[in-house]
Amino acid sequence: MKYWAEEEIEFLIEWYPIEGAKLCAKVLDRTIISVYQKAFKLGINSPYASIQLTNVEYKLRLKDTEYLPVEPYINTYTKIKHLHINCGYIWKVRPNAILNNRACPQCTVLGNIPTYFYWINFPKLGLDKVGITTNINRRHHELGEYFIIKHSVKFDTRRKAYDLEQYYLGLFKPYMINTGELKSGNTETFKWP
């Protein structure tokens, strides 16, 4: 084990709580783990240093946020899949970024793009479907089945379209049926009585 010089310890005490293990490791030419262990021994904490969290502890940390890990937590720097509860988007991101309020990329990119809520019918399948999209015409190709638009509403943000979709999905719950016949989106199909 490499000896820790007094200046190194001073640097750690000053910068670790602000910048975390990654930067300290880079500056001091040490591994992240050794920096983390030294900081732990010195009893100094950093909001960026969650390497020691267990899977359960990490889930608890996210309890009051809009995000949920959907893969086991490894450490703060290893990307794992997270779910954005508000929009349903899943992507790989470092827990460190989530703990530091990184926003969902789908909501950031598409947040202010006009989005359609749609209710469509597949005559051949005898199924209906609701969903949201930025381009309803493209959905023919994506779903792989001819459909008729029963109802569509344009919103100025994705969030508003998503809220209406969730409302309808709740309403149609008793009629939902997943026949697996579409190329995608089979979980939002239902048989309208």
Ligand SMILES: [Zn+2]
């Ligand atoms: Zn989102």
